[in-house]
Amino acid sequence: MLSFIGRRILIAIPTVILVSIFVFTLQKLLPGDPILVLAGEERDPQVIELLRAKYHLNDPLPIQYLAWAGQALQGNLGVSLRTGVPVMQLIKDKLPVTLQLAAMAMCFALLIGIPAGVMAAVRKGSAWDYGATALALWGLSIPNFFLGILLIFLISVQLNWLPASGYVPLSESVSQNLKTMIMPAFVLGNALAASMMRHTRSAMLGVLRQDYVRTARAKGLLEPRVILKHALRNALIPVVTIGTLLFGELLAGAVLTEQIFTIPGFGKLIVDAVFNRDYSVVQGVVLCTAVGYIALNLLADVLYVVLNPRLRTR
């Protein structure tokens, strides 16, 4: 098991290096001079020269990359060109916010998607199945930003139940935090719930036709036990793969959701950084996201092994 994980990590290292080179060069190809944005409306020539020198933007690209990568290896991703705050600090501040949002969205997705998928598969062709499928179609089709604004108008402006946007840290007030996060988490989890439901349904349908399920039934096991213990456990393997991959997508979806609900998370950080040509923040955040994504894939591999012991021998 350990050597399996070790091997996977070794494979991940070159991927991270490639990603870092890609991130660094790609963003230099972005049109627009960051210094023009940073220099402010007045574009004072003295300030422009000084900023170029300060951020080594006159150096050749490989030298810039090596300097950055060297610092990044030591955990220093530089400071935000816009506000002067260390990028590492920004990531530390913003990542938990987005992770909380994504985790809550995942909870919504699991709580809605898996039961609905199981029900749809077990009662295939019934009103349950059609109802769940229709709901999934709705969930997949409605864009995040539209659902978000719709909910803000309904729940915050008309009914005044929840704040329209903003964020209160968990450490400050748990109840206020949940109040601000529940709507965005639902919006973010919505599409995911729909695709979870579809995947669970098809996986369950496949598994329910298997011989061992028929055997379990023939043994006289109760139907809930057959479904939940025997069928669902196996059906969950592809769902876990999809789930971990979708978790990455959640982080991407969080970009829009955080913009709409003004949640100071990772997504909002990167969008603002791109628009302000805050190179160091974009580089740091994208690198972290990529490393996170690679780590999640690694986690998925490990989870397969946990769920399916046969893989351990390979």
Added chain:
Amino acid sequence: MTSTTRGLHGLARATALAAGLLGLATAAHAQQQLRIGLAEDADALDPHQARTFVGRIVFTSLCDKLVDVTPDLKFTPQLATSWEWAPDNTSLTFHLREGVKFHDGEPFNAEAAKYNIERALTLPESRRKSEISSVQSVEVVDPMTIKLVLKKPDVTVLAQLSDRAGMMVSPKAAKEMGANLASKPVCSGPYKFVERVQNDRIVLEKFQDYWNKQAYSFDKVTYLPIPDSTVRLANLRSGDLDIIERLEPTDVKTAKSDANLATASAVGLGYQAININLNNGDKAKNPLGQNALVRQAFELTLDREALNQVVFEGQFSPGNQYFSPKNFYYDAKVPIPPRDVEKAKALLKQAGVPTPVSFEVTMSNSPRSQAVMQVIQSMAQEAGFDIKLRATEFATMLDEGTKGNFQANQYGWSGRPDPDGNIYGFVTCKGNLNDWKYCNPQVDKLLDEARTVADPNERKKRYDAAEEILAKDLPIIVIYHESWIWGMKKSLQGFQPHPDGMIRLAGVKKS
């Protein structure tokens, strides 16, 4: 009990706990606090390093400056109680307010003021250098008087000191923290810094030793950046915010129809324009860039009032000069030309260019810019112009602008209280914002002279003369002046709209 049912019970308990926690939401705060919705997040909170408009809104409560500006753009005392120019306008003396303290308890005096102006001129990260570059030295005349000695007569210095260049930070804190002062700014304004969470909020609390603290009624002021204008308004309507800036003109009706809300507006100091590449690289080589008659014809196709009605529901102000028609420096001899398609066609004929005259306008990808340009595109088409529109992201447009990679572009200027700030950099031969490379020595001479004359009437003569030349050369075709529109709770009393778009909290209270 099976494991499944146990799981379900656990889930039910967790849901109940979450619901219970939600029910514990706290009610209204006892402290008088104000929550302000901003259209974007501020940058560095150090007045010498800062560059954003919203940053200035925060500084209005955080950092006092030597002089302030009234709604009719007159300079008024703040940290300086009075000032006088030397007869030849080569030095400016400020008499400073007694009994003022910085937020760290340090006293404000002539030494502190001198330190600040020198910091603005020398701090490597300072964005204020060019604004006060005519200052040669600062002399401490007595403990409460300073004298700014200038390299040459420059009356625009006073206006610069009414903004960030004139804001005073605590010398002790600035020496200790250097450029890092932005992380914990220490000024002398009515509110002091508490905390900042980037992209989320900036919190200030009332400074109890402020020299004019009775004018300020809130104990705590929180600025929340909410870029989406619809969401900003939704927050105001749901009661989460007390006041928002930059209400969209198209949302004014909605805000006015809400019984709990009020709106206020002021025509801004800036302008929005179409800038034409006259001499910056090969892209300038087209009839529009090379022939003033073609530019005049293009201007005549514009119906600025119709544009204002169609795109902005009449909330903005049509304009054709670098100052709005309400501004003292507006030249009444050059009024907004009415749309005249026939005359435009005649001018094109006179210019001898084949029609349609085709050119490309680069604009930012904001819905507003695109709507404006689409209306203009169809207006100009009738007179024989074929305009191609290219939407790009703002940073890219700026970059292309400096490199000359544009035929015409559409963007504006946020405006300055002194006329020089709205015009000099854009149309003088060596102006650092003159991306179109317009150069007319006569205009340069007039604008240079205007910098040396203190009497507003005398200065206006120079600006009028320059305006008359610029209205013919048309390197920049001003289209309209944006209004700052604020939405606020009706219970908020005493808010005074300023053309600089700042939110000044003196005299504002909740009824």
